[in-house]
Amino acid sequence: MALFFELIDFRHSHHQSENRPINTQWARDSLFGDGFFTTGVIENHQLLNSEYHFDRLESGARSLLFENFDLEQIKNTLKESLKTIDKGILRLSVTRSQAERGYAVSKQTQISVKLVVTPWTSPLKQDCMAFFADTPVSVNPRLAGIKHLNRLDNVLAANECLQENSESIMCIDEQVVCGSRSNLFCLINNIWKTPELDLAGIEGITRARIIESMKKQDVQFAVTRVSQSDLLNSQAAFVCNSLLGIWPISQIEDKKLDANLARHLQSQLDFTR
Ligand SMILES: C=C(O[C@@H]1C=C(C(=O)O)C=C[C@H]1N)C(=O)O
Numbered sequence: 001m002a003l004f005f006e007l008i009d010f011r012h013s014h015h016q017s018e019n020r021p022i023n024t025q026w027a028r029d030s031l032f033g034d035g036f037f038t039t040g041v042i043e044n045h046q047l048l049n050s051e052y053h054f055d056r057l058e059s060g061a062r063s064l065l066f067e068n069f070d071l072e073q074i075k076n077t078l079k080e081s082l083k084t085i086d087k088g089i090l091r092l093s094v095t096r097s098q099a100e101r102g103y104a105v106s107k108q109t110q111i112s113v114k115l116v117v118t119p120w121t122s123p124l125k126q127d128c129m130a131f132f133a134d135t136p137v138s139v140n141p142r143l144a145g146i147k148h149l150n151r152l153d154n155v156l157a158a159n160e161c162l163q164e165n166s167e168s169i170m171c172i173d174e175q176v177v178c179g180s181r182s183n184l185f186c187l188i189n190n191i192w193k194t195p196e197l198d199l200a201g202i203e204g205i206t207r208a209r210i211i212e213s214m215k216k217q218d219v220q221f222a223v224t225r226v227s228q229s230d231l232l233n234s235q236a237a238f239v240c241n242s243l244l245g246i247w248p249i250s251q252i253e254d255k256k257l258d259a260n261l262a263r264h265l266q267s268q269l270d271f272t273r
Contacts (some may be wrong), residue, residue, distance in 0.1 A: 034061030037092060038147060045085065069094075088118060088167065097204045133170045144200050147202045182239035211223070238265075
């Protein structure tokens with residue numbers, strides 16, 4: 001496949017750096033993964049669980065020091081955009097560009113928001129077959145929890161999945177953190193445990209909604225350290241994300257799990273995506 005080359009020569013730009021037009025600035029998403037995003041389901045012209053998505057965007061802007069981040073403008077633009085879109089999958093990405101090169105964020109940055117909508121695809125009918133990824137999850141307490149644009153560890157872990165209904169479980173040494181594209185819960189001694197995300201991983205919207213439902217329904221749960229041995233010896237487990245909802249795991253490595261216990265929880269919580 002032919003390569004696509006692009007040469008950008010800023011040397012003779014007549015614009016002073018502070019007011020260089022956006023199309024001649026350094027786009028920091030492609031250069032450094034500088035930005036954050038959210039992925040959600042559009043139904044009846046609405047972003048499902050929108051408040052959770054907006055909270056995530058607010059948190060990402062705060063954590064990555066995106067000054068002058070205007071969430072209200074995003075909400076209004078999204079509302080207008082969805083007037084012509086009744087159903088689909090939304091990816092909303094936020095990044096910034098600037099005239100100066102280098103890692104440091106300049107005083108004059110231009111924030112840009114990209115909305116990409118793709119057709120809705122129903123989740124798989126088969127249960128999830130999970131395995132421990134060879135790719136470790138990236139550890140950084142300052143970035144833990146944020147759905148930032150630096151997802152190469154997830155990319156490599158997702159590429160380890162050889163079947164459509166498989167999910168690779170990303171770890172820090174023996175500690176389970178998340179799936180390549182999901183969060184994880186497992187049932188141990190009748191307590192649903194989900195890994196703490198203080199060092200790595202993404203605080204998923206679906207994970208947050210499940211925890212809230214568990215609190216309301218008085219289902220025993222814990223946000224805690226989960227070892228690979230804990231998961232292998234669990235009664236049941238599932239992964240979740242904004243597109244999958246709850247996806248029961250029927251096998252982790254060569255250990256069979258009771259996927260019906262995850263389905264029972266789903267009906268107990270009356271949880272839909
Ligand atoms: C990476 C995106 O979204 C995440 C990835 C998946 C996936 O790979 O199936 C699904 C939902 C999100 N956790 C994205 O570009 O939307």
